[in-house]
Amino acid sequence: xxxxxxxxxxxxxxxxxxxxxxxxxxxxxxxxxxxxxxxxxxxxxxxxxxxxxxxxxxxxxxxxxxxxxxxxxxxxxxxxxxxxxxxxxxxxxxxxxxxxxxxxxxxxxxxxxxxxxxxxxxxxxxxxxxxxxxxxxxxxxxxxxxxxxxxxxxxxxxxxxxxxxxxxxxxxxxxxxxxxxxxxxxxxxxxxxxxxxxxxxxxxxxxxxxxxxxxxxxxxxxxxxxxxxxxxxxxxxxxxxxxxxxxxxxxxxxxxxxxxxxxxxxxxxxxxx
Amino acid sequence: xxxxxxxxxxxxxxxxxxxxxxxxxxxxxxxxxxxxxxxxxxxxxxxxxxxxxxxxxxxxxxxxxxxxxxxxxxxxxxxxxxxxxxxxxxxxxxxxxxxxxxxxxxxxxxxxxxxxxxxxxxxxxxxxxxxxxxxxxxxxxxxxxxxxxxxxxxxxxxxxxxxxxxxxxxxxxxxxxxxxxxxxxxxxxxxxxxxxxxxxxxxxxxxxxxxxxxxxxxxxxxxxxxxxxxxxxxxxxxxxxxxxxxxxxxxxxxxxxxxxxxxxxxxxxxxxxxxxxxxxxxxxxxxxxx
Numbered sequence: 413x414x415x416x417x418x419x420x421x422x423x424x425x426x427x428x429x430x431x432x433x434x435x436x437x438x439x440x441x442x443x444x445x446x447x448x449x450x451x452x453x454x455x456x457x458x459x460x461x462x463x464x465x466x467x468x469x470x471x472x473x474x475x476x477x478x479x480x481x482x483x484x485x486x487x488x489x490x491x492x493x494x495x496x497x498x499x500x501x502x503x504x505x506x507x508x509x510x511x512x513x514x515x516x517x518x519x520x521x522x523x524x525x526x527x528x529x530x531x532x533x534x535x536x537x538x539x540x541x542x543x544x545x546x547x548x549x550x551x552x553x554x555x556x557x558x559x560x561x562x563x564x565x566x567x568x569x570x571x572x573x574x575x576x577x578x579x580x581x582x583x584x585x586x587x588x589x590x591x592x593x594x595x596x597x598x599x600x601x602x603x604x605x606x607x608x609x610x611x612x613x614x615x616x617x618x619x620x621x622x623x624x625x626x627x628x629x630x631x632x633x634x635x636x637x638x639x640x641x642x643x644x645x646x647x648x649x650x651x652x653x654x655x656x657x658x659x660x661x662x663x664x665x666x667x668x669x670x671x672x673x674x675x676x677x678x679x680x681x682x683x684x685x
Numbered sequence: 686x687x688x689x690x691x692x693x694x695x696x697x698x699x700x701x702x703x704x705x706x707x708x709x710x711x712x713x714x715x716x717x718x719x720x721x722x723x724x725x726x727x728x729x730x731x732x733x734x735x736x737x738x739x740x741x742x743x744x745x746x747x748x749x750x751x752x753x754x755x756x757x758x759x760x761x762x763x764x765x766x767x768x769x770x771x772x773x774x775x776x777x778x779x780x781x782x783x784x785x786x787x788x789x790x791x792x793x794x795x796x797x798x799x800x801x802x803x804x805x806x807x808x809x810x811x812x813x814x815x816x817x818x819x820x821x822x823x824x825x826x827x828x829x830x831x832x833x834x835x836x837x838x839x840x841x842x843x844x845x846x847x848x849x850x851x852x853x854x855x856x857x858x859x860x861x862x863x864x865x866x867x868x869x870x871x872x873x874x875x876x877x878x879x880x881x882x883x884x885x886x887x888x889x890x891x892x893x894x895x896x897x898x899x900x901x902x903x904x905x906x907x908x909x910x911x912x913x914x915x916x917x918x919x920x921x922x923x924x925x926x927x928x929x930x931x932x933x934x935x936x937x938x939x940x941x942x943x944x945x946x947x948x949x950x951x952x953x954x955x956x957x958x959x960x961x962x963x964x965x966x967x968x969x970x971x972x973x974x975x
Contacts, residue, residue, distance in 0.1 A: 456821040501700040511697025526963040534949045535715035558708040617800045619914045639802040667798040679862035
């Protein structure tokens with residue numbers, strides 16, 4: 413009986429905690445559904461008196477938000493593909509090919525994980541300025557392609573694949589490349605998914621670099637676009653919140669699809685974006 | 686593994702090459718180039734002139750540099766302990782037997798999925814002085830609204846609160862993974878011995894989670910040292926520069942005032958600080974693997 417009571421109290425507390433934690437998100441959506449004059453007033457209302465999608469129309473119509481989303485999607489997609497194409501072969505080399513200097517090379521690459529990105533912003537800017545690619549999506553993508561953590565994850569996984577599988581392929585006359593593409597890569601699908609998900613999260617959330625590398629608002633990524641919303645739209649809070657909701661949808665969908673993978677990936681690597 | 690006509694050297698080079706080219710171009714080269722720049726007076730126009738260590742010497746005398754460093758340290762101190770405790774408490778809830786544990790895990794983690802600029806924009810609105818919901822509720826309760834983001838006393842705490850909400854779920858994931866590795870038998874025998882829930886947490890969970898705690902601690906300190914976006918969006922470094930952090934000062938020096946050499950020198954100082962923390966991480970992680 414006493415246990416019953418305790419259980420009920422615990423459940424109520426837990427529901428309360430969940431409600432508090434989720435509330436800011438709910439408030440973002442609620443605000444976005446109000447008219448501006450209901451938001452900027454001292455006579456506070458909780459729920460929208462006349463729910464409206466006007467702010468969404470406004471956000472789509474009077475800002476580049478769709479273009480920003482598209483830019484972020486392009487950057488993320490290229491980063492995901494590029495990261496895998498670059499990381500997988502070298503991870504395989506580190507795991508399975510015995511070549512001189514392998515260990516030194518591995519540690520040089522891993523040391524790259526310790527470099528905080530802001531050390532690179534000035535030299536990268538000058539470098540890209542001299543290539544004439546500042547203010548392009550290419551500039552936003554290039555420095556994010558080399559992702560050492562991806563190599564770490566993939567190498568770990570490839571090392572676990574028994575040598576016998578490769579040997580069999582070699583005896584059948586397959587070369588390195590064919591063995592890698594047809595045997596190793598399919599077996600490493602789980603690790604590859606983790607790497608690609610991490611690449612997406614990093615690319616999508618990147619802020620400091622696109623802020624520097626891109627100057628025209630048409631070329632902004634969604635993170636930079638939203639950050640500058642307040643500067644350009646001042647007190648149009650309902651519209652700003654509508655923009656925030658729009659900006660979050662792709663990530664939310666991504667999260668709902670890959671929830672388990674994302675959480676496990678973080679638990680495995682301890683990578684903070 | 687060797688293949689007929691051993692081509693390991695050739696293959697090793699060929700498979701490593703694509704990554705190494707990109708790595709050399711966009712990581713190693715800028716890293717060295719940045720250090721080089723830091724010895725120059727380097728504006729975006731005009732010829733760079735060699736200064737030797739003058740930029741570093743100027744840093745030591747730059748009041749703005751020290752205040753930015755101090756604000757960064759403040760932010761680290763304000764966020765790290767709270768984020769560890771929150772993450773740990775969340776992990777306890779998520780690994781409990783509660784039927785709500787799955788929902789709780791998703792709810793606690795979901796803010797982390799949102800990009801930081803969205804999170805910062807949202808909290809800037811929640812904490813807005815005149816019409817934000819916190820002050821509106823305070824008004825209804827007959828209290829005066831608080832200047833969450835516009836007073837020197839509160840601004841950094843307000844940024845910290847937004848950060849708690851944003852990343853506590855990340856630490857929860859690491860703590861949850863740690864707790865799941867602790868064998869159930871330890872808890873069972875503790876229960877047989879009559880240890881209550883709280884005692885089990887204090888005497889079993891916390892001590893056995895030490896490696897996870899150290900990992901979280903170091904990751905969190907590094908992440909907090911790199912703080913920029915929240916400040917940029919929520920206060921822009923204000924009021925009166927009271928929340929200007931180091932990355933922001935690096936950014937402003939380099940890209941608002943175009944003092945590239947000075948900016949690069951500053952970023953190297955931050956690098957050394959973060960490096961020291963990272964070295965600690967490797968020392969501790971190495972120990973954990975033994």
